[in-house]
Amino acid sequence: MREKISLSKFMNSLVPISRFNKGEANKIFDEVKETGFKIVLKNNIPTGVLLTPEVYEQMIEIIEEYSLFLEAEKRMENAKPEDFIPQDKVLSELGINKADLDNTNVELE
Incomplete structure (x- = not known):
């Protein structure tokens, strides 16, 4: 729709x-x-x-996605540099290296 x-x-x-x-x-x-x-x-x-139920579900999904977008936007407006963690540090703490990520297929909806 x-x-x-x-x-x-x-x-x-x-x-x-x-x-x-x-x-x-x-x-x-x-x-x-x-x-x-x-x-x-x-x-x-x-x-x-x-x-139709399909159109209703699409509308609800759009509303939910928009709500999440607004929340993310609000968080980014209030974010400070110390709120972020460098990717290298996260990967290190999780025991993941960049090669592991390069060889992984990810499907986003």
Whole structure:
């Protein structure tokens, strides 16, 4: 859901609540599955958003990542030089040499 949302996609995502009252809930949920989300209108005012579980999980992940980013940024603003430990000292204390690191594959998500 990280792609840009066009105006036409946004306009097509609007669902009047009266469609639920007309027994179209199954059709609306099929549309949500297809498009990822729908915005429910009551008296032409947005009152709720329907999301697929995948879109919801993506949103939660983005929020969590942003929260971690803000925390890291705050810590870096308040960091002093004595808060840092040189890499060589850390490797030495852990009994790791640079060759060990060079021969290790790391996969980041």
